[in-house]
Amino acid sequence: MPLQPRLPSNDVVIERSEEEREKKMRVRYQVAGMFSILLLLAIGLLSPTSSVSAAADGKITGTVKLDGAAPHMKGIDMSKDPYCVKQHENNPAHLENVVVGAGGGLENVVLYISEGLSGPEASQTPTQVPVFDQKNCMYTPHVLAMDVNQKFKVVTSDQTTHNIHPLPNPLAGNIPWNKSQPPGAPPIETSWKTEEVAIPVKCNIHPWMHGYFVVVKGPYATTDDKGSYTIENVPPGSYTVTAWHEEYGKQTAKVTVAAGKPGAADFTFKAK
Amino acid sequence: MRRNIFNGSLVLTAVAVVAFCSFSWAQMTEFDENQRLGMESHIGKLTGHASAAAGSYRRYCVGCHGVLGDGEGENAQWLDPKPRNFTLGIFKCRSTTTGTLPQDSDLYDTIGRGLDSSNMPSWNPLSAQQRADLVAYVKHFSARWVSEKPGTPIEIPPKPEVTADRIKAGQAVFQKVECWKCHGETGRGNGPSAATLTDDQNRPIQPFNFHDNNRFKCGTSDEDLYRIFMTGLDGTPMPSWSDNIKPDEAWDLVFYLRTLQPMKSKEKEIARQIGLKPGATSAAPAAPAQQ
Numbered sequence: 001m002p003l004q005p006r007l008p009s010n011d012v013v014i015e016r017s018e019e020e021r022e023k024k025m026r027v028r029y030q031v032a033g034m035f036s037i038l039l040l041l042a043i044g045l046l047s048p049t050s051s052v053s054a055a056a057d058g059k060i061t062g063t064v065k066l067d068g069a070a071p072h073m074k075g076i077d078m079s080k081d082p083y084c085v086k087q088h089e090n091n092p093a094h095l096e097n098v099v100v101g102a103g104g105g106l107e108n109v110v111l112y113i114s115e116g117l118s119g120p121e122a123s124q125t126p127t128q129v130p131v132f133d134q135k136n137c138m139y140t141p142h143v144l145a146m147d148v149n150q151k152f153k154v155v156t157s158d159q160t161t162h163n164i165h166p167l168p169n170p171l172a173g174n175i176p177w178n179k180s181q182p183p184g185a186p187p188i189e190t191s192w193k194t195e196e197v198a199i200p201v202k203c204n205i206h207p208w209m210h211g212y213f214v215v216v217k218g219p220y221a222t223t224d225d226k227g228s229y230t231i232e233n234v235p236p237g238s239y240t241v242t243a244w245h246e247e248y249g250k251q252t253a254k255v256t257v258a259a260g261k262p263g264a265a266d267f268t269f270k271a272k
Numbered sequence: 273m274r275r276n277i278f279n280g281s282l283v284l285t286a287v288a289v290v291a292f293c294s295f296s297w298a299q300m301t302e303f304d305e306n307q308r309l310g311m312e313s314h315i316g317k318l319t320g321h322a323s324a325a326a327g328s329y330r331r332y333c334v335g336c337h338g339v340l341g342d343g344e345g346e347n348a349q350w351l352d353p354k355p356r357n358f359t360l361g362i363f364k365c366r367s368t369t370t371g372t373l374p375q376d377s378d379l380y381d382t383i384g385r386g387l388d389s390s391n392m393p394s395w396n397p398l399s400a401q402q403r404a405d406l407v408a409y410v411k412h413f414s415a416r417w418v419s420e421k422p423g424t425p426i427e428i429p430p431k432p433e434v435t436a437d438r439i440k441a442g443q444a445v446f447q448k449v450e451c452w453k454c455h456g457e458t459g460r461g462n463g464p465s466a467a468t469l470t471d472d473q474n475r476p477i478q479p480f481n482f483h484d485n486n487r488f489k490c491g492t493s494d495e496d497l498y499r500i501f502m503t504g505l506d507g508t509p510m511p512s513w514s515d516n517i518k519p520d521e522a523w524d525l526v527f528y529l530r531t532l533q534p535m536k537s538k539e540k541e542i543a544r545q546i547g548l549k550p551g552a553t554s555a556a557p558a559a560p561a562q563q
Binding site: 080081160161163164165167170171175176177178179180181182185186188204205206207 | 359360361362370371372416448449450453454464465468469470472504506507508509510511512513515516
């Protein structure tokens with residue numbers, strides 16, 4: 001297509017442009033056609049990926065193990081409160097700082113994405129409400145993970161009075177509080193406003209009752225009694241996953257989640 | 273020669289960079305400090321200014337609470353309980369719910385009243401304006417006063433008439449919500465959990481013995497007593513009860529607690545007349561060993 005010169009006289013241009021316009025149109029139609037084919041192809045190719053990131057149903061799975069002999073967990077003397085003693089008549093209570101299951105699986109490890117998360121997945125707050133129960137004068141679960149601003153509930157199943165006293169660092173943004181829960185008290189529903197790994201929580205009345213709230217940003221998981229975990233709702237991408245345990249501290253691993261292919265990361269903590 | 277000049281210029285640059293950095297850092301901290309020194313307090317018609325209190329703070333408070341307000345003054349090591357760390361913004365005596373900042377008037381009252389059985393004396397000899405200024409100064413140590421608003425004070429309904437029934441009901445509340453776990457069956461501060469109590473800094477702390485005196489930490493009036501257990505004493509094992517004790521029951525409990533004190537009280541007189549003994553009653557289930 002020749003470059004159309006800017007001509008001073010109008011009448012000449014009109015005649016030439018008739019032909020030119022037709023040619024141009026033809027070229028345009030061809031280009032448009034090619035574009036639309038490309039576009040369709042692109043949509044076809046990209047659609048499985050885009051649906052994954054929309055639903056964010058990628059996963060990171062793995063197991064956390066303890067290398068070496070698990071430390072002895074002392075039995076708990078609950079004689080201060082006869083109700084608590086009665087609940088443990090047939091199953092003596094032990095500390096739960098280190099709970100190791102079959103095959104060395106480490107329970108109560110919280111896994112979360114510490115780097116690489118961006119966009120809506122990082123700011124989305126889950127709607128499910130995790131529950132922290134005071135049952136048989138113990139905390140169930142011992143470690144409760146949650147998202148920033150995610151609502152959680154503190155309930156009591158016991159027929160004895162507890163006080164629930166989380167101790168976050170007020171200089172970091174979360175404020176400590178201390179509430180009572182006598183038998184039959186309504187649940188306490190609240191949330192934490194900043195990330196904090198981890199907030200110790202205790203009952204002053206029963207000094208052995210000790211647990212943690214782990215407040216993270218984005219998807220998280222806690223290991224089960226076999227030490228395995230699955231972090232759901234992870235969009236494809238490269239991440240740093242952090243595993244936190246109250247006695248053994250933190251470990252990190254690089255994980256890549258691809259479309260339809262879950263990422264995997266196993267961790268091993270060394271027994272002290 | 274050339275090398276010397278080169279070296280010299282390097283040193284000069286380094287010095288310049290360091291100087292610039294420290295200067296900007298100094299400027300930043302100064303900015304922060306100045307911003308917070310603009311802190312005010314409002315107690316009734318009084319307005320306190322942090323900027324006006326630096327002198328009184330240095331004279332009266334710094335020895336225990338420290339230059340930084342972190343409770344690490346030079347006397348702190350000799351004191352028990354320890355001086356308050358103002359940087360955390362956590363206070364025992366509040367009219368507001370647990371986990372919230374106190375009202376300015378709460379801090380003002382604490383400064384004026386002092387804290388019984390601690391080294392914090394009453395500062396009533398200072399003028400009202402000086403105390404109001406000090407409230408603003410105490411607030412300026414914590415950034416929480418910039419980012420948060422004080423909590424709403426809990427509502428205290430007017431005090432009902434004391435009756436024998438109310439005192440008995442108060443005793444039942446004491447049993448039901450299990451105050452005795454820390455404060456003891458008869459309120460002597462010797463409950464089963466008393467020995468293991470610690471404050472938020474993990475230092476041992478004792479529950480109040482109601483037979484000792486009636487000078488509670490956060491005020492001595494019936495309303496103060498009501499407020500103490502309903503809001504809880506943040507930073508200590510004493511939780512908030514406002515979710516679990518109804519206002520009516522709370523007044524009953526106040527009346528019962530007044531029968532325990534060694535000083536004369538109307539409640540004590542009524543308790544004597546009806547032969548009420550502190551501790552578990554037959555009306556309420558006996559405290560321990562029950563499920």
